[in-house]
Amino acid sequence: MMKKEETRTKTRKVRCDKKRDVKPTIPLEMYDCISRLSYVTNRPIKDVAEDLCNYGLSSKAVIEKLSSYFRRDFLVSEHLLYLGDLTRQTPRIVKRGGIKKRVTIRFQQTTHDKLADLAYALDLTVSSATMILLEISIKQTDIVKTYIESFVHQKLDPERMKQLKEVLKFINKNNPYNEEITLAQLISFLMEEFKDRTIHLKHMVDEWLQQVKN
Numbered sequence: 001m002m003k004k005e006e007t008r009t010k011t012r013k014v015r016c017d018k019k020r021d022v023k024p025t026i027p028l029e030m031y032d033c034i035s036r037l038s039y040v041t042n043r044p045i046k047d048v049a050e051d052l053c054n055y056g057l058s059s060k061a062v063i064e065k066l067s068s069y070f071r072r073d074f075l076v077s078e079h080l081l082y083l084g085d086l087t088r089q090t091p092r093i094v095k096r097g098g099i100k101k102r103v104t105i106r107f108q109q110t111t112h113d114k115l116a117d118l119a120y121a122l123d124l125t126v127s128s129a130t131m132i133l134l135e136i137s138i139k140q141t142d143i144v145k146t147y148i149e150s151f152v153h154q155k156l157d158p159e160r161m162k163q164l165k166e167v168l169k170f171i172n173k174n175n176p177y178n179e180e181i182t183l184a185q186l187i188s189f190l191m192e193e194f195k196d197r198t199i200h201l202k203h204m205v206d207e208w209l210q211q212v213k214n
Contacts, residue, residue, distance in 0.1 A: 019106040022115065024131035028099040033138055040188050041151045049105045049134060051147060056137030057114055065136050066122070074121035082121070090123045091132060105130065148184035160205055 026034075034052070038045045056062040063076060069091050072084035107115065112126070119129035137143050153161065164183070172180050190205070 019108060020112040021104055021106055022112070022127055022130050023102055023104050024127040024134065025100045025102045026131050026134060028101055030135060030138060031101040031103060034103070034134075036188075037144070037147065040148060043151075045103060046105050049103055050107060050111075052137045052143065053105065053107070053115070053130060053133050054111060055143045055147065056133045056140075057111070057118075059137065059140060059143060061140055062133070062136050062143075066118070066132070069132075070121045071123045072121045074117060084121055145182055145184045148187055149182075152183060152187055156205060164205060 034045055034048050037052075038048045041048065043051075063074075063082070067074070067082045069088060070082050070084040071086050071088050071090060074082045074084065076082065115126050115130055115133070118133065119126045122129050122132070124132070156164070164186070168181065168183060168186055171186075
């Protein structure tokens with residue numbers, strides 16, 4: 001009898017890889033940006049948002065930007081600690097106007113713990129801290145560029161990448177504007193041109209390269 005009772009009261013083991021949900025409410029324009037990245041990379045919005053947060057947490061530029069709001073200390077690594085200041089004003093994102101949308105993001109436990117530390121330093125809830133982290137990460141063009149280009153490199157074979165870079169080189173050489181077009185911008189443009197999610201990226205690039213040659 002005792003054994004049955006002990007079995008009933010045992011705490012169920014939690015998987016070490018179990019993910020934790022965070023549901024930030026974000027401005028519509030930010031949601032549209034994440035949705036566009038989702039379209040370009042053909043990945044779910046929740047995965048794109050998770051990736052952007054992970055990039056942001058490891059980005060010196062993003063943490064530097066956030067540090068101006070730290071009311072409490074935030075430990076980045078064993079060699080880097082940002083000191084908090086209770087006189088700093090907490091960013092009250094709830095007062096922002098405009099249309100907002102809720103997005104569900106699932107984080108690994110270690111990442112969720114880091115977000116909890118960030119929220120404590122900012123004196124915000126985890127969901128609000130995640131929203132601010134997303135906002136600053138998206139505004140870092142290097143993060144978005146790296147994100148898209150890493151996806152392209154995974155999906156395209158070396159020969160297609162070589163051809164695509166040659167075309168990009170030609171475009172920038174003959175570009176009448178001063179701003180250089182990146183590979184990420186080119187892929188985004190191609191996805192917008194074809195608009196069909198059923199077309200594989202390789203086939204899309206093949207078709208476009210054929211058009212360029214003709």
